[in-house]
Amino acid sequence: MPDLHHRLNERAKLVSLILSGRSVLMLAPRRIGKTWLMDRVKEDLERTGARAIKVEVAGLSTEQEFLVELCKAIENAQELRERFTAQVLQRLKQLSGNIESGGLAQAAGRLDPRQFLETLVQELNKGESKTVLLIDEFALFVQEFAKRDADAARRLLYQIRKLWQGSGNVVWFLTGSIGLDEIGRRYDMAGALLGIELIPLEPFSAEEARCFFEELQAQKIIGQFSFADGAFGYFVDELGWLSPYHIEHVLKLVDVSNGAASVEQIEAAFGKILSPNFRLHFAAWDEHIEKNFPPDDARAMRVILGIAAQHAGGEVEATYLARLGPGLERRKLLNHLTALVYDAYLVKDGERWRFRSGLLRRYWIEYVA
Ligand SMILES: Nc1ncnc2c1ncn2[C@@H]1O[C@H](COP(=O)(O)OP(=O)(O)O)[C@@H](O)[C@H]1O
Ligand SMILES: [Mg+2]
Known part of the structure; x- marks a missing residue:
């Protein structure tokens, strides 16, 4: 392998x-x-x-x-x-x-x-x-x-x-x-x-994720299936954050035996992992902010994430500033955005700050925001 x-x-x-x-x-x-x-x-x-x-x-x-x-x-x-x-x-x-x-x-x-x-x-x-x-x-x-x-x-x-x-x-x-x-x-x-x-450690690239998928199958940790046309690309794009943990837990929920998983079947696995039974897989993302930032910062960061979650493409700086109100100066906003990028919640895409993982964004809308 x-x-x-x-x-x-x-x-x-x-x-x-x-x-x-x-x-x-x-x-x-x-x-x-x-x-x-x-x-x-x-x-x-x-x-x-x-x-x-x-x-x-x-x-x-x-x-x-x-x-x-x-x-x-x-x-x-x-x-x-x-x-x-x-x-x-x-x-x-x-x-x-x-x-x-x-x-x-x-x-x-x-x-x-x-x-x-x-x-x-x-x-x-x-x-x-x-x-x-x-x-x-x-x-x-x-x-x-x-x-x-x-x-x-x-x-x-x-x-x-x-x-x-x-x-x-x-x-x-x-x-x-x-x-x-x-x-x-x-x-x-x-x-x-x-x-x-x-030394930073990046999540897997798409190729590495593919290889990891094969290892999970060889070890019988996930089911024996292949990806139908476009399904692997959909998986990679929508997950957005190719950590071994998230790859493993989503792929475990793909319900296809000995066949090719379609885009719809991958989507069904995403749906499942967002259900109340499995939402624990994301709980650490939720807790992290409370646990690791002072209360005022944590509050502002939650508001920022709530705004970011509304659109897959995120928002520009001016929108965050306007929505956060006069209490938050620009420097502080930028510090929070940077911390959220650093911790992999957001990415800066051109002028917009958006959720890095579509799946995490969906979790945020469903359970947090
Ligand atoms: N390169 C890798 N190849 C195979 N499995 C991996 C690899 N990196 C991590 N894993 C598995 O992914 C899970 C999370 O990794 P872990 O090292 O515990 O993450 P961290 O220490 O960053 O929280 C573990 O089950 C680990 O065995
Ligand atoms: Mg560790």
Whole structure:
């Protein structure tokens, strides 16, 4: 089976950047395949002889929790489990009389977090091969941490920046499904991200989506059907946002066995996924705005989306301004529109801002607007 959709270009690029010592931040909306890609990059790196340690930090909100996760991952990494862990513990004991028994994770609770992290990275840096710290959903963690204690979050971010600049053998690969630049601005820590390599992750192209479709069939995740004339093009255009998640869930609902799915049958699958039974597939889009923006911004963004949903072709800036009323200055509107493009709700098409996915637009009309 061809593997066009296996992100081979992205993987090669990431591995080569990382091995050259550059730390990387990959921001893209959820369910586009960041975690999948990170897992593959981890394997690719390990094949080159690098040490790769992956932690998932969504849901964490303190530095202590973050360090404990990192320690657990180090203690689980086969090649680090014994000698390295003993070596770090030895070093930590020299720094603090407070550490007696237990492993790394326990020691993390007994030392100043900054000193702990610095010591850990210094020791990893002494290794002969590169160590890559892969931190999945870093942006969500930073946001939750900043909500609790913005100063401490800022300090951690600046410390990590110092670490990635100063420890050539330890490289960071971070992902996030919310705009870390926006959080940086909100909590006054945008400077901490300067110098990191920003790599976007795009949804699949039509060819990649086609290939992914074949993989889903080979794995029997979706039914055995082909696309009748024009049906695949219709699917691609109407979905508008070719994330593996949405492709899979719509195609699961195509009701054709051993035949060719027509445009009408694809349309029927779209209809089904918009029904109350399946609307949960879109709930994250709905919640995202409430969860990740301050209440005033979230309110304005919802109004903007409500206006955008009225026409498939969207609206021009002046229309949004007029409809939002005098309370919203132009700069703010543009910031919101940009954030909505960034998070893949909207695209700018010439002078018009419209929903990127026809399907999401229909969901919005049906359930949100
Ligand atoms: N390139 C790919 N090939 C095959 N399946 C993929 C690919 N990328 C993502 N997936 C699948 O799509 C779903 C969403 O991907 P995930 O990595 O969890 O997204 P994210 O981390 O961006 O939210 C998962 O089930 C994942 O296995
Ligand atoms: Mg993920």
